Amino acid sequence: MQPVTEVEKLHALIDDMAVSIQSHSEMTYLEALAESGENIFQQAVIQSLPDEEKKRLEKKITEELPKEMKKEEIRKAFQLAVIKGMKEAVQPHHAMTPDAVAMFMGYLVNKLTSKKESLALLDPAAGTANLLSAVLNQLSKESLAYGAEVDETLLNIAYVLSNLQEHDVELFHQDSIEQLASPPVDVVVSDLPAGYYPKDEVAESFTLKAKDGHSYVHHLLIEKSITHLKEGGFLVLLIPNFMFESEQAPVLHQYIKDEAVILGLLQLPSSMFKTEQFGKSIWLLQKKGPNVVQPGQALLAELPSFSKQDALLDMVQQMDKWFQEQGFTS
Known part of the structure; x- marks a missing residue:
């Protein structure tokens, strides 16, 4: 199913990027998520990834990054990704405020x-x-x-x-x-x-x-x-x-x-x-x-x-x- 809201679009983009960074490094998903957020901020892929993968992600940033992002949309998109990452993490103090x-x-x-x-x-x-x-x-x-x-x-x-x-x-x-x-x-x-x-x-x-x-x-x-x-x-x-x-x-x-x-x-x-x-x-x-x-x-x-x-x-x-x-x- 295609993401429809701005929150879903942004979440799909940062999740795809985090999964890619994680698979090409020794990072956990949460560590890769921080890197993914930095890419969104810079509007470029700043990690050392294979050329083809780097081009794919940069194309996605150009084409799929919502042009105007409201603060709450950014927060909620990251919140969804963090919840996914915390399921993978074993630290008991990793928990999200509802x-x-x-x-x-x-x-x-x-x-x-x-x-x-x-x-x-x-x-x-x-x-x-x-x-x-x-x-x-x-x-x-x-x-x-x-x-x-x-x-x-x-x-x-x-x-x-x-x-x-x-x-x-x-x-x-x-x-x-x-x-x-x-x-x-x-x-x-x-x-x-x-x-x-x-x-x-x-x-x-x-x-x-x-x-x-x-x-x-x-x-x-x-x-x-x-x-x-x-x-x-x-x-x-x-x-x-x-x-x-x-x-x-x-x-x-x-x-x-x-x-x-x-x-x-x-x-x-x-x-x-x-x-x-x-x-x-x-x-x-x-x-x-x-x-x-x-x-x-x-x-x-x-x-x-x-x-x-x-x-x-x-x-x-x-x-x-x-x-x-x-x-x-x-």
């Missing part, structure tokens, strides 16, 4: 910051920058962003994806817990990886370190994120539901009470996850500052299925009202 969730997090960032003229954002676990891109694509104000990622392959994809969408993003090849070069920001938005952090000597300096054994990587990232926020800055985090039930949860609760106010917790529909234990929620926090007040009522909700348009619209209208009542929107 599209509907990424868009919803963008809506929340927009509402929380509607009165700001410009914005600096950070994702301390950026991956391919898919979530960061989805959020940036929804912001109408001047924005710059920072992303840190320990996996070089994912960072290379983030680099070409940001370039192709013409986003002002500075990317760092860093373990965010050990070292984070980003300046203070207005918003931290992230799909937090869950699990244990192996470097006990690094975790030692954190308030949220474990008393015994390895600390939780998601706890340490929350603490690091709060230290990188400006006073009154926001966190919009995708977190595992089990986070509040672990043996280290009381320490996290106390830390959050000391450093931030909880604005809301939105539980994602269970239908999005294979089993209940993999369920996630969106956690909204605000770092304490001179003008920060705890809302009289936090935004607590169980979100309906994203495919149930009427129920979702009703929920969004209730949220819009809440943002207005709290003074985030006018």
Whole structure:
């Protein structure tokens, strides 16, 4: 079946190129995908491929590359390819934020910051920058962003994806817990990886370190994120539901009470996850500052299925009202 939409056309082109680069090199599909993105950016094949194959791909770029590519079309085309590559990859931390969730997090960032003229954002676990891109694509104000990622392959994809969408993003090849070069920001938005952090000597300096054994990587990232926020800055985090039930949860609760106010917790529909234990929620926090007040009522909700348009619209209208009542929107 012939690709029909611009997203499908672009995906077919980058996939064909990535498969070709992979078959003529020692690269994984994800590594080849980053190279493929660079070719789209340069509008030329820059790898050493057999002459005939190079000519075939360059002809495809000339003939099949959509003349005008919208930012969201670029993001979605790469997202499809990344999902394919992640099925091949064995690393457990390779996972994609579902599209509907990424868009919803963008809506929340927009509402929380509607009165700001410009914005600096950070994702301390950026991956391919898919979530960061989805959020940036929804912001109408001047924005710059920072992303840190320990996996070089994912960072290379983030680099070409940001370039192709013409986003002002500075990317760092860093373990965010050990070292984070980003300046203070207005918003931290992230799909937090869950699990244990192996470097006990690094975790030692954190308030949220474990008393015994390895600390939780998601706890340490929350603490690091709060230290990188400006006073009154926001966190919009995708977190595992089990986070509040672990043996280290009381320490996290106390830390959050000391450093931030909880604005809301939105539980994602269970239908999005294979089993209940993999369920996630969106956690909204605000770092304490001179003008920060705890809302009289936090935004607590169980979100309906994203495919149930009427129920979702009703929920969004209730949220819009809440943002207005709290003074985030006018």
